[in-house]
Structure formats: C-alpha cells, structure tokens
Amino acid sequence: MSKNNAMPGFMLNAVGHYVPESMVEPIDKQRDQLVKELLSKATDVKSALVEFKNSAFADIAAFIELSAEEYNTKVGGKKGNVTLYSFDGQYKVQFAVAEKIKFDERLQVAKNLIDECIKAWSEGSSPEIQVLVQSAFETDKEGNLNHGRILSLRRYAIKDERWQRAMLAISESIQVVGSKQYVRFYQRREGTDQYDAISLDFASV
Known part of the structure; x- marks a missing residue:
C-alpha cells in the first residue's frame, strides 16, 4: 500500500x-x-x-x-545583461546571465608559484600580505574555492616574475562550465533616483 x-x-x-x-x-x-x-x-x-x-x-x-x-x-x-525601464522611470527590470566558472589543473601550478613567492618574501613581506594570499585558496565546508578571492589576486601590481606567471596561470585556468539567468525587479524610491528591489524571496518579505 x-x-x-x-x-x-x-x-x-x-x-x-x-x-x-x-x-x-x-x-x-x-x-x-x-x-x-x-x-x-x-x-x-x-x-x-x-x-x-x-x-x-x-x-x-x-x-x-x-x-x-x-x-x-x-x-x-544568449540574451543577457539588459535593463528595461518603464516609460515614467518608476520601475526597472534587470535581466542578467551569470557565467559559472571552474579552475582546471593550472590553478595548482599558480598555487605552487605563489607558495614560492611567499617563501622568498617571508623575511621582507608583512604577515598581512601572506595571510591575504594564502586565504584566497581556502575552501568552504563543502571543499569549494572562493572564485572571487582567487581572481582578486590579479589586481596586485607585484613585479616578481614568479607572481606574474602565477597570475597568467590563474587566468588561463578559468573554464566557463555553464551559465545561469537572473531577472530582478525594482521600484524607484519616491523623490529620489534610487531603486529598491522588489523581493521575491520568502524570507525577505
């Protein structure tokens, strides 16, 4: 039964x-x-x-x-990254496509090169810089890397040749494995040019 x-x-x-x-x-x-x-x-x-x-x-x-x-x-x-406004400007709809990325084996090459840099700089670099770089490769409870922290390393203007090769390895290790579409709705706050999101999240209403 x-x-x-x-x-x-x-x-x-x-x-x-x-x-x-x-x-x-x-x-x-x-x-x-x-x-x-x-x-x-x-x-x-x-x-x-x-x-x-x-x-x-x-x-x-x-x-x-x-x-x-x-x-x-x-x-x-693929359609994406479009913002549509109502004629009176009171409302807008944002449509976006976010790419899902993964890193291939070259990320490990980058990590090894960065480790070499950290070791070579250990006497002359601040502990804060070392912690910042090392934390970029930490994983969450599910073992996933924080893509944003890894990619943010490329912003540092460090001239060390090993660092430059590491940043190249990071860039070339990026693989787009999919995408996800989003649509968000906004209403203009009265008397301002600021827009407030119209939440469709049950926990936010």
Whole structure:
C-alpha cells in the first residue's frame, strides 16, 4: 500500500507504521493537518513562481528580438545583461546571465608559484600580505574555492616574475562550465533616483 494512501481509520507515522486514529492525540492530528495544508499552499506558490520566472524570461527575450527588428537585425547568442525601464522611470527590470566558472589543473601550478613567492618574501613581506594570499585558496565546508578571492589576486601590481606567471596561470585556468539567468525587479524610491528591489524571496518579505 502506498504511503500516500493510508488505510481508513489509520494514520501513517514517520517510520511507516499505520496507527489507529483513536490512538493519535488530537494535537498531533491538528499539527499534521496544519503542516500538510501549509505544504500544499507552498507547493502552489512555488509552481506559480516557476511559471512566472519562465514567462518573464520568455517575454524579455521576445522584447529584445522585437527591439532588434527595429534595426533590421537579430540578436545572436544568449540574451543577457539588459535593463528595461518603464516609460515614467518608476520601475526597472534587470535581466542578467551569470557565467559559472571552474579552475582546471593550472590553478595548482599558480598555487605552487605563489607558495614560492611567499617563501622568498617571508623575511621582507608583512604577515598581512601572506595571510591575504594564502586565504584566497581556502575552501568552504563543502571543499569549494572562493572564485572571487582567487581572481582578486590579479589586481596586485607585484613585479616578481614568479607572481606574474602565477597570475597568467590563474587566468588561463578559468573554464566557463555553464551559465545561469537572473531577472530582478525594482521600484524607484519616491523623490529620489534610487531603486529598491522588489523581493521575491520568502524570507525577505
């Protein structure tokens, strides 16, 4: 018998046993009913958000194509990084494509070169610089690298030849492995030129 189809007069518990309803406390029945009602509504809201998201992406893509037709041209490739404003400037919609990147084996080459630099500089460089560089390669609890911290190392104007080769290795190790589309909505704050995001995050409303 399916867990979703309990026998009449029984309730299925968390370990898969059928318990006579007469043996279930009223408060437990009410809790069960409340949780299932809320989950049903949450599922409906999620479905509506997915439908809206897909519709928004399609509508924006269609508008970009329509705008391009005004100039007898077509927009090739992936659409992205577009901001659309309402005529009165009160609202804007931002559509963006964020690339997902990974580093290949050359990142380890870069790390080895940086370690050589740190070792050579140990007597003359400040501890803060050493900690900053080393922390760029620390991983989170899931073992993932912080891409932003690694890429930020390229901003330092360090002339050491090994450092320069390390930065080249970092740049060449970057691999684009996918992309993700985002759409965000904003409303202008009254009397200003600042825009506030219209949050669709359940925790933020």
